[in-house]
Amino acid sequence: MRSLLLLWSLAPLAWQLYTSLVTPEALVQGTGVEAGAYWTLENYRQVWSAEPPIWRYLLNSAVVGAATTALTLALAVPCAYGLQRQGGRLRWAVTLTLLATAIFPTVLLFLALLQLARALGLANNLLALSLPYAALCLPLAVLLLRAAFADLPPELEDAARLEGLDLPQRLRHVLLPLLAPSLASTAILVFLFSWNEYPIALTWISRPELLTLPPAIARIAGSSLFTVPYGAFAAATVLGSLPLLLIVLIFQRSIVSGLTQGAIKG
Amino acid sequence: MIRSMPEPFSPIPGLRIEGLSRRLGERSLLADLNLEVGPGECLALLGPSGCGKTTTLRLLAGLDPASCGRILLDGDDITRQDAGKRRVAMVFQSYALYPHLSVADNLALGLRIRGMAAKERDSRIASVLELLQLGELSLRRPAQLSGGQRQRVALARALLRQPRLVLLDEPMSNLDAQLREELRPELRRLLCGREQPVVYVTHDQPEAMGMADRIAVLRDGQLQQGGSARELYERPANRFVAAFLGRPAINLWPAAAGRQLGLRPEHLRPVPAGGLPARVQRREWWGNQQLFWLESAQGELRMLLPAEQELPESLQLGWQSEHEHWFDSHSGDRLPAP
Numbered sequence: 001m002r003s004l005l006l007l008w009s010l011a012p013l014a015w016q017l018y019t020s021l022v023t024p025e026a027l028v029q030g031t032g033v034e035a036g037a038y039w040t041l042e043n044y045r046q047v048w049s050a051e052p053p054i055w056r057y058l059l060n061s062a063v064v065g066a067a068t069t070a071l072t073l074a075l076a077v078p079c080a081y082g083l084q085r086q087g088g089r090l091r092w093a094v095t096l097t098l099l100a101t102a103i104f105p106t107v108l109l110f111l112a113l114l115q116l117a118r119a120l121g122l123a124n125n126l127l128a129l130s131l132p133y134a135a136l137c138l139p140l141a142v143l144l145l146r147a148a149f150a151d152l153p154p155e156l157e158d159a160a161r162l163e164g165l166d167l168p169q170r171l172r173h174v175l176l177p178l179l180a181p182s183l184a185s186t187a188i189l190v191f192l193f194s195w196n197e198y199p200i201a202l203t204w205i206s207r208p209e210l211l212t213l214p215p216a217i218a219r220i221a222g223s224s225l226f227t228v229p230y231g232a233f234a235a236a237t238v239l240g241s242l243p244l245l246l247i248v249l250i251f252q253r254s255i256v257s258g259l260t261q262g263a264i265k266g
Numbered sequence: 267m268i269r270s271m272p273e274p275f276s277p278i279p280g281l282r283i284e285g286l287s288r289r290l291g292e293r294s295l296l297a298d299l300n301l302e303v304g305p306g307e308c309l310a311l312l313g314p315s316g317c318g319k320t321t322t323l324r325l326l327a328g329l330d331p332a333s334c335g336r337i338l339l340d341g342d343d344i345t346r347q348d349a350g351k352r353r354v355a356m357v358f359q360s361y362a363l364y365p366h367l368s369v370a371d372n373l374a375l376g377l378r379i380r381g382m383a384a385k386e387r388d389s390r391i392a393s394v395l396e397l398l399q400l401g402e403l404s405l406r407r408p409a410q411l412s413g414g415q416r417q418r419v420a421l422a423r424a425l426l427r428q429p430r431l432v433l434l435d436e437p438m439s440n441l442d443a444q445l446r447e448e449l450r451p452e453l454r455r456l457l458c459g460r461e462q463p464v465v466y467v468t469h470d471q472p473e474a475m476g477m478a479d480r481i482a483v484l485r486d487g488q489l490q491q492g493g494s495a496r497e498l499y500e501r502p503a504n505r506f507v508a509a510f511l512g513r514p515a516i517n518l519w520p521a522a523a524g525r526q527l528g529l530r531p532e533h534l535r536p537v538p539a540g541g542l543p544a545r546v547q548r549r550e551w552w553g554n555q556q557l558f559w560l561e562s563a564q565g566e567l568r569m570l571l572p573a574e575q576e577l578p579e580s581l582q583l584g585w586q587s588e589h590e591h592w593f594d595s596h597s598g599d600r601l602p603a604p
Contacts, residue, residue: 155362158329163376163427164350173375177366 013241020044020234027230043231047220047239052209054236057216058243060126061195064212067130068194069187072137076186079138080145081171085157095143102139109136110199117204124207132200137190144189148182149175184251195244213240279340280304281326281431281463286335288321288487295321296487299335303463303480308454310466310478312510318487319467323433326465327356339430352431355424359436361416363408369419370395370404373426394422397456414445421456432457432464438473450476471511475499483507502528505598508591514557519564520595525604528591531557531570534583541582 019027026038047054083094113132122128152175160170176183198214205211211219217236220229281303288296296318303309311319324330326337328349337345344352364372370391377387395401398418408416417437424432437453438446454477457464468474474481475495482492483506491503495511502508505526508516514531521527544562553573560567562583569583592601 153360153362155358155360156364158324158327158349159356159358159362159423160364160375161329161349162327162352162354162356163379163423165376165379166350169379173379174364178364 016234016237019230020238024231043235046232047236054239056209057211057213060210061213062243063126064129065191065194067127068133069190071130071134072141072190073183073187076138076141076145079142080149084146084149098139098143102143106136107199110203113200114203123204124210126210129201129204133194133197137193141186141190144186145182148179152178188248188251191247282338284336286325286337287333288325288330289333294487299489301482301492303465305461305463306459308458308464308466308478310468310474310481311484312468312471312474312481313484314469317484319484320435323435323465323467327354327433328352353427353429354431354433355427355429356433356435357420357424357437359439361420363416363419365408368405368407369400372419373423376427390426394426398422413441417441430462432462434466436468453477483510502591503600505593514568514570517567524595525601526593526595528593529585529589531568533585533589534569535585536577536581537584539582541584544583545580546577
């Protein structure tokens with residue numbers, strides 16, 4: 001059962017990796033190609049030496065992703081805290097509204113967003129992309145973090161209040177360290193969204209050196225109008241997945257660790 | 267006297283609560299509480315859950331706002347003062363230790379925030395750790411401590427601040443019975459008899475009697491009676507106090523003219539003749555004494571006797587009139603003997 005599940009989730013990735021490492025002839029003809037012309041790094045060389053090279057897009061996506069994540073968390077933490085601690089009767093109304101916004105199909109928004117970008121002069125600005133991204137991620141981030149705040153025993157904050165810690169100090173020294181696992185998993189979700197987002201990036205950015213990875217990959221051209229550069233697509237996709245893998249691996253430890261253990265008599 | 271009328275500002279030391287109330291919407295959590303706790307005195311707030319004792323504590327700490335009334339600490343009105351500025355320390359039922367910090371860092375956080383120099387901070391922490399015999403645990407995290415150790419760390423954190431008032435919210439309810447008994451004198455030694463007043467919340471009657479100089483019994487947000495354990499036990503102001511203090515519970519039965527008679531189990535005695543006829547239903551032998559469950563015309567009664575005493579199955583019960591407690595059967599208030 002487990003191996004079936006692994007196959008289910010890993011097979012497309014393996015196929016992608018395979019596609020990126022073989023020549024177009026091998027991809028089309030399979031075993032008919034002679035051994036020397038089968039495996040190749042040509043696809044990687046192509047995306048790496050293109051103008052602009054793929055690392056440029058990786059960098060753009062990383063910048064947008066980091067800005068989006070920082071902006072989202074900076075806004076979501078106070079929202080979630082306020083909603084949980086001061087929400088009162090409005091809490092459930094606000095939470096439901098957030099949920100409704102979180103499940104709203106973003107595709108319906110991007111034309112309106114494009115108008116906004118034009119009106120405010122935000123087109124072709126890499127950092128400005130993080131504004132709609134953060135706005136779209138915010139409902140989910142607030143929902144996740146509110147639940148995380150709700151799981152913290154309120155006495156911890158009371159104790160800190162009695163010791164003279166004001167709200168920013170309580171957040172910095174007591175609450176946020178305890179929320180580290182939730183913050184990390186929320187950050188990863190937001191970063192993933194930003195990393196993979198296509199329609200808004202496509203419509204807001206037109207200058208090639210400012211593209212993020214998804215529209216950039218879509219623009220990779222074949223040698224003629226009638227060839228589809230499968231190998232180059234695959235190579236770019238593999239390169240685009242590596243940073244995500246790295247981030248998840250780094251944050252995994254803080255996601256798993258059960259930091260709140262022992263706060264309350266077990 | 268524990269009940270005192272509100273009067274204008276008086277710079278007396280200690281804690282003074284005047285007409286303190288807290289309402290949440292329509293619900294009254296605490297109504298018109300008046301209490302005084304002198305310096306070094308330990309007052310226990312005793313009552314069943316939901317009686318308003320924790321509410322009172324949170325008002326004193328400044329964690330919740332009072333609806334009306336005043337809290338005076340050493341003559342200063344702290345009713346509207348911010349919790350962090352009151353220099354009030356609280357030990358929580360759950361201890362509320364910061365789980366991500368070591369014992370030493372748990373203690374240091376508050377001092378660091380107030381900008382205390384590292385040298386003074388370390389010496390203060392070291393002395394408190396020594397006082398509570400926590401020295402060798404200072405690098406552990408709360409999760410690595412036993413319940414009793416966590417409680418001592420919470421206590422250390424409270425004492426470290428040299429507070430003007432110490433509040434304890436059921437500090438021992440998470441410990442097992444034996445540890446609780448062991449800790450009681452230690453807690454008294456550490457807390458009481460210092461300069462600051464101590465308010466101790468518990469629903470455990472022996473704990474209140476063992477810890478506190480005085481006890482205030484609360485019910486439904488209303489002060490029922492305040493006084494020494496002995497006063498409360500011997501002259502309960504109403505039926506609720508009589509029933510809440512003392513285990514096994516007081517026997518109550520209806521008497522003539524809308525009255526109720528209360529007799530504590532240790533005050534019933536078998537008599538040769540002329541008493542209340544009763545039959546033995548059940549006996550609990552406790553080693554140092556024994557509890558008899560009796561069936562009588564007044565319903566089921568409890569009688570506490572020395573362990574070695576034997577009883578016939580049918581007997582007559584007697585008591586001395588000075589041990590009688592009379593209550594109004596409607597209001598429950600204490601009445602003079604008829």
